[in-house]
Amino acid sequence: MTKVRCFTSASFSYLDRVRVLGETLHRHHPDWEFTFCLSDIEPEGFVFNLDEEPIDALVRIGELGIPNLDSWMFEHDIVELCTAVKGKMLCRLLEQGAEKIVYIDPDIAIFADLTDIERALDTHNVILTPHQLRPDTSEIAIRDNEIGSLKFGIYNLGFVAVSGRPEGRRFAEWWRDRLLSFCFDDVPNGLFTDQKWCDHVPAFFDDVLILRDPGYNVASWNLSQRPIAIDSNGVIRAADSVLRFFHFTKVTWAGEVMLERYCGNRIEVFELMYWYRDQLAQRAPKGLPERWWAFARYESGNPIPPQHRLAYRQDGALRRQFPHPFSSGANSFENFMKEREVR
Amino acid sequence: MNDHIAALEHFFDRTFYLRSYPDVAELRIDPLEHYCATGWREGRNPSISFDTGFYLQRNPDVAKAGINPLHHYVFAGRHEGRKAIPPLRDMRARVQNSFRAKLDINPAPTIPDEGVLSAERLSSLLQAGFLDGPIILSVSHDDYRKNVGGVQKLISVEQATCSELSWNYLHLSPACPRLGLADRVPGLPVALSVCLNGTKLGNATPASLIQALVHARPKGHPVHAVIHHLMGHAPEDIGNIIQAVCHDRIIVWTHDFFTLCSSVQLLRNDTVYCHAPPSHSMACGICSHGEDRPAFLARIEAFFTRFTPCVMAPSEAALALWLKHASFSHAVALARPLGRLLLSDSHIPFETGSTGRPIRIAFLGQRAYPKGWPIFQNLAEHFQNDPRYEFHHIGLAHSVPAAGHIIYTKVNIALDGPDAMIRAVVARNIDVVVNWSLWPETFCYAAYEALAGGAFLLAPDGEGNVPVLLRRSAPGQGLLLESEDELVALLATGKLSNILKLSSRQRGYLLAEEGSIAWLRDQREQEMTNRSELLSEVQDD
Incomplete structure (x- = not known):
């Protein structure tokens, strides 16, 4: 069977999340190779040892072959930069001969088997998960969710799977090129990092799978239509589908406000959130300064x-x-x- | 008091405020004025239904303006749909505490402050205290003489029964009680608190205890082990002690579901009944007890495999649940109820309705989440201003705050006597007891006490002993409901009053059973009878 290459992209401040993703991914897919694309540099005294991490390979931003790297990096804030490298990283894996590639955001945890994704890449070139699968009905949910997706993109790019066939490569190269030039959070001008671009994908490319299983990419923006429930056999479901992965967008109390709004008076989604927080607390990188990002400051330290x-x-x-x-x-x-x- | 403050009166619970903040009570000033002047700035809550800190956090406009949050809520916030307390407050706090507790627990053994006895000293203390008779080696999670609960009550009964039979009751509990199982750390033994016939001898390491017991035990008498609880113990140590001194019967009780999970009530994240799914299940994956469960179960299983004990459960319902989920080696599994409900034949009509007094609805026992205290409190809040109902709590508060209109009667069965709860239910003339346990109760004294006190029992239908008790022993004196919504509807529609008018109460008594000792005694007598019959058969031949 073809080896699946999975990658995520982050700075060190999200290392706790990368660790949870790596561990939960390996639990269900020990055979998938998990690469961490790092847009950061270690602070003095902080040691990042790959041998001790649930990560199979590391690619630093400097290894991606981006021209005028300093200048290009400077144009982006932390979120923009960590998303802008995704296309380059995808192409790099394809160039290395990968036949199936899955990108997963660091703030996602895997809860069940993803073999269906692996299988779907045999017949599809790109797999996308829409933010919402069903229309909302209340005005507040329409504003939060449907209008939110009109602004930020129909598909959530916390997940994308790509095949190594020519059409998959054509997508990867197009996305890479757009992200190298236009990966900005500039909603008034029609841009939202790497995400809004993918509204074009079903029209531009062949054999794109819009994954309509509500168990994939469950998050605050679709909870209104995907109530979380746990049955007596211990199976966690979202809208009656087995929960595959949950996207923990905000883990502070601000994130809880959205859960409160869409939890349907059920505790399960809070259990997921508090479990995730506990996982992060256990995996917090030791010795990393608060809010560290190597590219947040000038050489002067300002x-x-x-x-x-x-x-x-x-x-x-x-x-x-x-x-x-x-x-x-x-x-x-x-x-x-x-x-x-x-x- | 100015008009603005007076307008808050309806949303301010003076009793709650003074009980929650004794420092304010000492000031002898008006509590509402205190809240408005300084209390809200100090993060104090005006009632169980309003969370000052939450309101300010969720409404930064109010916090920024420096407005009294209760005032804002009453005059503006509630009309704008702003929330006074976090949705699912109690459950969320439970889940968060569950994860916090996991991080705080140090699994390594703790050395008790008062130190441990040497094997020699313990041996001489045991020799001085032992009666010339059989020994019951009893193991549980805490000092039954100091703590209140069903297990402690049964152990006290067992000790008394042993005393009547001139048997020895040697009780072991962790010297430093803790949740879960104790880890085995080389060079750091798990110290045990040793109590003989009701007197604490001191603390000892398992090795010293074995040495002392082998030397001091009365010869020619059997030793039976009764494991009431393994919480806080290293089961391997307990196994070694049993193996060294015990060649006779070994009983393991399932007073709760500790042998299935360290969440003894099978509450996922200490909050929601989980039905004991497989330890590799997704649910266990997100539970604070889940990560350690496979290793935990392996240690419990090893203990059962080592001894193939007799399993005892405090009810048939508990036994059925245990058998459904446990696949451990055992010789026999028996239901041994902790008590028997004896109801009188005479029926007393419920007075409510005819006298015009409100229906008295009570919660019995400790204000504990698994016992359903939050459900009762929500019900009391919902019907706070409804003249048809009056809410009571009979039991122990344990510093858990309650709405001021819930009438509190302190009852501590350890101090007031084993039937103190039943007497209080009768004395308060309680009409209805809400027993909304959130887990399948294995026995549930409160439900028995409610019925014995003549109250009408409202409980959720499902697994556990309470539905079985109601169906079998007092079908006319209670109702099993499907949901909390049904409970609320019962009160809201006034249907409860009609049901009470049609039903009649029986009062009675809860007869304590003798636990494991009676069974061991019966087994021993049976053995002796068999032996003498065999002997006479041999002689006849």
């Missing part, structure tokens, strides 16, 4: 304000003038922006 990234992204002249925008000191982009702000 945080990079969002408006600096935006100015750099929007102005080709600035990008040409400052090909290494993270640098500090004389003739640096940081100084340039400071002076511009003073003016």
